Amino acid sequence: MHIELSAFLPTLKDGASCRIEVKLADYTRAPAMAKKLYDISRYEATNWQDFSREIARFVGNQGVTNILFYMFILLISAFVIANTTIMVVSKRRREIGILMAMGAKRRSILMISLLENMLISLPAGVLGAVLGYAAAQAITLLPLNVTSAAAGDGISIAARPEYFVIALAFALSLNFVSGLYPAYSAARLDPVEAIGSE
């Protein structure tokens, strides 16, 4: 139902109590719109940010918390990957030593280690993207009481193709960076020590 505000306001009798809720496409403009409505009507106009300073602050800080959150996830992932690769290298010390004794150059050892890392990370990245998508879909099936202007009841997910590309590119580059140090240390092994190690 659409009613012009100028037509509606005079119908209100003195002493009557009425509340009108306005939903904006852009929630950040609520304070400005409240002020505008007040200017027009001279009726009390409050916005959601006044109701809940906490929520307003939370929403405002969300960008920062998200970045911190992502950084932690990245850091933890990088450590796990580096750790795993270091374990692989230390388990293969002797084989690396033998390869060196057979004449493999340091650069080759470095490349082998990086290549192995990449060969594992590609299918792992694809698997991660698929699992991520499946998990997101599963969340939409939860009976959450959420209403949004854009998509109606429930949570909807935006699964744009570029997200998958970004996720995969991210996984691969994270793997590459995390694998650099272990690969470098493998290439720097002393063949005598590596072969002698139990």
Added chain:
Amino acid sequence: MNNRDDDIIVLKDLSKIYGNGVEVRALDGVSVRILAGEFVAIVGPSGSGKSTLLNMIGLLDTPSSGHIFLKGIDVSRASPDERARLRNQELGFVFQYHHLIPEFTAVENVMMPMLIANKSKSEAHKRGEELLRAVGLGDRLHSRPNQLSGGQNQRVAVARALANNPSIVIGDELTGNLDTKSSELIYNLLRELNQKINQTFILVTHDMTLAEKTDRILRIVDGKIVCEMRRKDDGFVASDLCEMGDGQN
């Protein structure tokens, strides 16, 4: 000591010192000359420096002072890449444990040094087959190390050491982990290769039965060569150095 054409490796006054604070002289002024086609054993108590000496000859380790001449060229200060190339082309290694790569079959393991040398796969496979046949494993080409016995694996390792026709094959206690019968088999194999293709072998061992089958025994104690014995007819003739030694070994 002048280099001669048939010298394959010459060590001049070679020393290796470990540690910063407390110096450990693993090798102390070792000079040796080994000719092409020689079958040499290096013996000595553990910690005497015999493995260090072998690692020097194998270009796996660098000397603190002194020189290593491989085929007349001073390689003691060669770059890591150059030493890697020489290890690939001029040297073959057999260790106490076969150190084969477990994921690869026998023939694939033998192909490794050739693939490192950028030989084609088909060429490497062909030579790998030949070598495995030569060590008596022609029927086990596609077996993995865990499907072979210790002696068989060590024979694969010998085949791998020979892959690029090296000037010298180096063995570090290569029968140390084998029973008498397998050791015998490996020795016979090496001797046959030594006689047939004039392959130079340098073995570190504390198995005197094996050492006494070689042509030349170098005894090393505290980083110095204290005795040298050469085969003459059925026995060994000790050099002047040995007078102070215990003579039994």
